[in-house]
Amino acid sequence: MKTSRLLKIAYIGLGRNKLRTFLMMIGIIIAIAALTVIVSLGEGSKRQVMERMKKMGADASLMVRPGAGVQRGAPGGQAGITTLTLEDAKAIEEEIKNVKNLAPVMNKAGVPVKYGNQNSTPMVFGVTPIWRVVRTFDVERGEFISEDDLASAERVCLLGQQVVQDLFGDEDPLGKSVFLINVNFQVKGVMQSKGTSTGGGNLDNRILVPITTFSRRLFNQDYLGQILIQLSDVSAMYKTAEDVKALLRERHQLAATVPDDFTIRIPEEALKTATAVSSTMTILLSLVAGVSLIAGGVVVMNIMLISVSERRKEIGLRKAVGARRRDILAQFLIEATVVTVIGGIIGILLGYGSAEVVALFTETPPAISWVVFALGFGFSALVGIVSGVYPARKAAYVDPIEALR
């Protein structure tokens, strides 16, 4: 029989007893609504965390530094420790799965810079183009270091706001030449202002140059001051840190008794926000949704059974006029499924409404995503089929002679 006819039969059958149909739906509506609230709020807070991560930049990334037990503080404090190399950085990027972006950094503090007769001694960073993504530190004017700059070790630089103020005052620095330890550099851009770092260093008192230029033209240095690692899955940060640690120990050929010759800094704050999503609350709510879905299914099965025994005459008649067993089976199965799917759709809508209300108090905006629809739709259809099978089979085996007597 055609699907449209089956659906029409189900529609007529359900429409004949609207109250009963509604009662069947209630359990499913509540369950799917709860599910929707959980999933959409979960997605919402996940997105929120992502946003925060973006803002935090380096604070949400793993940072590897050379030397053991280095205190958190101004980078460059451990100048001269040569244990971390570009090859280490490459190895991490290639072998650790959770790495989204990786930025090797060379740095030196107190480098003399000159423009005209103005002098300053900012910190100089040798970086790669990806650095500004990992560090979420963008240019205000001009352009950032490009791959070409990197490849040919161009003598270009970007200035922090403090440096601009010290050297140029009100003058526009773009395109001008500055002298870094007597090497001529062209100013390619000006960085945004970032203020002071958590460690107390002035993030605006910096000059950025391509890492290749830093290494070959300025300081003849081949070791790194830090490696910044942005992760794909922030909640797996500890695991990734362990992996990085193991990889570096292996590469540095450290015996088991020798302490690390590097330090991995884990941003605790970021980690807390990230893992808060999968809290006990979510598990508890999911459990509630699951249980109410089962309860809803039992209600559907119960009412379908009542419906079948009440409609024995109808079933008998349908068989008398030519309905086959599978027609009756399909009819009741579709009735149950239509009820739960409609309940599911109402539940999804109701869930969104509730999530919006919840968001007023928790400041977590619910996220609309296909996951919610897929889950809600899938679960409600599943419940309909599972709880409809037994009543539908019972209906299919009704004896028409018996029923019509």
Added chain:
Amino acid sequence: MAAVVQAVNLSKVYQKNNNVPVYALNDVSVEINKGEFIAIMGASGSGKSTLMNILGCLDRPSEGKVLLDGEEVSKLDDETLAKIRNKKIGFVFQTFNLLPRTNALENVELPLIYSDRQDITNLAKEALVSVGLADRVHHNPSELSGGQQQRVAIARALVNNPEIIFADEPTGNLDTRSSLEIISLFNELNKLGRTIVLVTHELDIAAHTRRIIKIADGKIISDEVNQNPLDAENELTKISSAEVLNENK
């Protein structure tokens, strides 16, 4: 005349708890020809309903065989029988058996839903027109009188253009006037060529048909042509004039 239904040596046996076999039908042979208007009569428990169920492909005999339209149907499985019922047989029941809260049209469409026929709405409408309910198409059963409900049921039995219509006590739940109207409708349909089998225990009803088969204890005890069938039209006119008289008193 060609036989629509031919039953040969039918028996239907029920095995009760004490293992004593009970014969609902015992060696019954009968032939129903195209265009006949027949009454199967008998007291309750006589086996007339069992016979109708077997002839109507709702049930299978324990022994013997049934040929419908020349095709043996007594050994077919449930699903095939359902198909045959859908194509070749129409049923009318004592309690109408209309789907509640479902309008006349949708009730009449019911057999067509299970067929592969197209344009079911128009066919159903035509059937309703043919039983005189053109103006009740969108009424629910609760908005119709008993007689009208039974007409909807007859339209439902007609809609698939069956070879034969079985009516099981079709007037059992109706008053005299509605009963006569229904019988008159059957008579008209018969005149248009329909083969109709009435199952009843009332002689008054059976007297309108042209052949009366009497059953008792699972056996056919008589099978006679009714030479002078009553004319339901006539009786209706009589009742009407009687009513007019009563009102004038």
